[in-house]
Amino acid sequence: MKVLLICGGQSSEHIISRMSASNIRKHIKDSYEVKMAGITKEGIWYQINDQIKDYAEDCWLDESQLITNVFEYLKSFDVVFPCLHGLYGEDGTIQGLLEMADRPYTGCRVADSALAMDKVLAKKVFTLANIPTTPSLFAYKRYDGKVVIIRDDQTQTEDIVSEVKETLGLPVFIKASRSGSSVGCYKVTKEEDILPRLKEASYYDSKILIEKAIQATELEVGVLGNDDLLVSRVGQIMPHGEFYTFESKYEDKQSSTCIPAGITDEQAEYIRENAKKAFHAIDGHGLARCDFFLDNVTGDIYLNEINTMPGFTDISMYPMLLKDAGVDTSDLIDRLLDLAKQR
Ligand code: ADP
Ligand code: MG
Numbered sequence: 353m354k355v356l357l358i359c360g361g362q363s364s365e366h367i368i369s370r371m372s373a374s375n376i377r378k379h380i381k382d383s384y385e386v387k388m389a390g391i392t393k394e395g396i397w398y399q400i401n402d403q404i405k406d407y408a409e410d411c412w413l414d415e416s417q418l419i420t421n422v423f424e425y426l427k428s429f430d431v432v433f434p435c436l437h438g439l440y441g442e443d444g445t446i447q448g449l450l451e452m453a454d455r456p457y458t459g460c461r462v463a464d465s466a467l468a469m470d471k472v473l474a475k476k477v478f479t480l481a482n483i484p485t486t487p488s489l490f491a492y493k494r495y496d497g498k499v500v501i502i503r504d505d506q507t508q509t510e511d512i513v514s515e516v517k518e519t520l521g522l523p524v525f526i527k528a529s530r531s532g533s534s535v536g537c538y539k540v541t542k543e544e545d546i547l548p549r550l551k552e553a554s555y556y557d558s559k560i561l562i563e564k565a566i567q568a569t570e571l572e573v574g575v576l577g578n579d580d581l582l583v584s585r586v587g588q589i590m591p592h593g594e595f596y597t598f599e600s601k602y603e604d605k606q607s608s609t610c611i612p613a614g615i616t617d618e619q620a621e622y623i624r625e626n627a628k629k630a631f632h633a634i635d636g637h638g639l640a641r642c643d644f645f646l647d648n649v650t651g652d653i654y655l656n657e658i659n660t661m662p663g664f665t666d667i668s669m670y671p672m673l674l675k676d677a678g679v680d681t682s683d684l685i686d687r688l689l690d691l692a693k694q695r
């Protein structure tokens with residue numbers, strides 16, 4: 353079977369994707385004929401020479417390896433593994449390209465990817481599915497540059513600060529809707545920081561989610577499957593620093609993880625049930641990592657988000673959760689490729 357593994361991409365998670373792909377390349381079984389392609393931050397596609405073992409910046413930018421006709425190139429593979437995070441990778445766009453090229457691919461399809469990537473839309477769907485999420489408001493930067501809050505009844509207000517204070521109170525999290533790796537995500541404790549942070553988030557996306565900040569234990573569950581789901585045990589993140597920022601995710605050696613999480617069996621069962629519900633609610637395919645908050649003050653549990661192409665490095669939570677469930681990374685890749693072919 354000819355497999356194409358794609359990495360890099362135009363999102364802020366470009367380098368994480370390359371680390372994930374490098375791990376997948378290392379663990380994929382020899383029975384597959386694997387080729388790799390890299391997408392630059394500018395969106396240019398290159399074949400990656402298999403001799404390249406470390407994916408250091410720009411090492412694959414060899415002009416002779418340029419892929420000029422992406423569509424034709426894709427057609428020469430039996431299955432594609434788009435190991436891309438964030439914008440243009442996890443948001444339904446590359447999935448759309450693969451649908452049009454009529455190639456089977458791993459993971460979520462167009463609509464489920466797009467939905468999970470959009471924090472505002474995902475929240476609406478989770479609410480419809482009766483999955484608890486943190487109280488929130490939805491802000492939108494209009495084409496004229498004005499930011500408004502659009503309420504559930506579709507009325508709007510420009511008085512953002514009052515609305516936030518009255519509806520949510522402080523502190524809040526302000527997050528670009530279609531982002532990941534905590535890029536464009538801010539904790540705001542002071543009233544005067546609301547508007548500046550909203551402005552910063554709006555550089556990343558015109559849609560912004562404002563959420564009540566929870567004093568939370570962060571819990572994650574791995575899901576694998578199309579119809580019959582394998583749901584892992586619950587893992588716990590111990591971020592170093594105030595919250596799980598980009599730096600604490602990828603650079604801070606003091607952030608750590610623990611499987612299983614230090615929670616009760618009832619809490620774990622509740623979280624696993626809701627992970628399954630959430631995966632079905634977005635009509636997910638293949639894999640996802642469902643992230644939850646346990647409110648340390650009230651004991652309430654909320655779904656935070658679903659990531660449809662979770663980090664896949666050897667220290668990433670998703671492959672570790674699956675390993676804990678008895679599926680080592682080589683078998684996990686096998687299963688994902690099988691699930692891709694099922695459709
Ligand atoms: P991303 O898709 O970028 O990972 P998240 O919604 O997961 O975005 O937010 C990133 C991190 O910010 C979370 O892992 C958590 O540490 C913190 N965070 C986000 N929202 C909240 C919230 N409502 N309450 C407490 N912490 C939050
Ligand atoms: Mg995310």
Ligand code: MG
Nearest residue numbers: 533534643657
């Ligand atoms: Mg997250």
